[in-house]
Amino acid sequence: MDGKVYRIIRHKSNEFEVEASGEVLSARARGKLKREGELMVGDFVRLEDAGGEHVITEVLKRRNSLFRPSVANVDLIVIVVAPLPQIDWFLVDKLIINCKKAGVDCAICLNKKDISPAEYEELCFQYGPDVSAIVSVSAKNGDISQLLSVIKGKVVCFAGQSAVGKSTISNNILGGEIREVGHLSDKISRGKNTTTSAAILRSDDGYMFIDTPGFSMLDLINEDAENLGAYYEEYVSLADGCKFHPCTHVSEPDCAVKRAVSEGKISKKRYDRYVRIFEECKTAFKTQRRTR
Ligand SMILES: Nc1nc2c(ncn2[C@@H]2O[C@H](COP(=O)(O)OP(=O)(O)OP(=O)(O)O)[C@@H](O)[C@H]2O)c(=O)[nH]1
Ligand SMILES: [Mg+2]
Ligand SMILES: [Zn+2]
CATH class of the missing domain: 2.40.50.140 (Nucleic acid-binding proteins)
Structure with missing residues (x-):
């Protein structure tokens, strides 16, 4: 060979x-x-x-890798979300954290804007400072131009919940029905995990990307709660104004992040989830130490 x-x-x-x-x-x-x-x-x-x-x-030595989805050597992770199934905001937060830990750029793509484009502004408010791009598309209508301009020339990986439309987007880029597409389960509006393994795909016009299986659970493994704020770009840029250094932005007084939240300058919803993820990391860390 x-x-x-x-x-x-x-x-x-x-x-x-x-x-x-x-x-x-x-x-x-x-x-x-x-x-x-x-x-x-x-x-x-x-x-x-x-x-x-x-x-x-x-x-060969990897440039980067992620555990979920399980891929290596990519330039950009595109987190795909949709109005249906409803956005799992915790999952988006955790995916972003994992990308930052792995040193991979990430972007967010709101698909199915034909159903409702309403979440786009909320996504921009919550994640604008934190990810490299936020685009909205309708793969069903073949309207994916915003996404194409973000992924051009890069090795990209689509990640996210089942049934948000990762494989439909992939077919749009490929220009044919190559990837199997599923549907939402009617009772619970949840995906059916149609795609079962990741695959690198290449279109005739040079786009290279990975379609991956959807998932809904993501634990942050070995994450030190005290360091969590380092993965929130908007908190990092505010941290100079906190009284304490370092500041976790949870229980310390006179905290610039909490101030910005109360003044509506940054998202309270995202901050409230940050506190929950902070507590989760703390509990997981303690359990690990006990069982070691
Ligand atoms: N209305 C609308 N439906 C869409 C759009 N894109 C995909 N869908 C539908 O969403 C459902 C799921 O699409 P898939 O492409 O299989 O989703 P997936 O993210 O690949 O799902 P998994 O492989 O299970 O992770 C299908 O019924 C698609 O027809 C869109 O832009 N608008
Ligand atoms: Mg799929
Ligand atoms: Zn603070």
């Missing part, structure tokens, strides 16, 4: 599809690379020939 570098474009258990300059091969992982999480979609790998089978023997 001449040391050629391939990229993992999709996988199911120990079956990987890898690609280099348009050539697509199937391969299996060797030894400890077989373990869950050792190889991710987006990884660059080297192969060996073993009795007619391609075997992945080496994974």
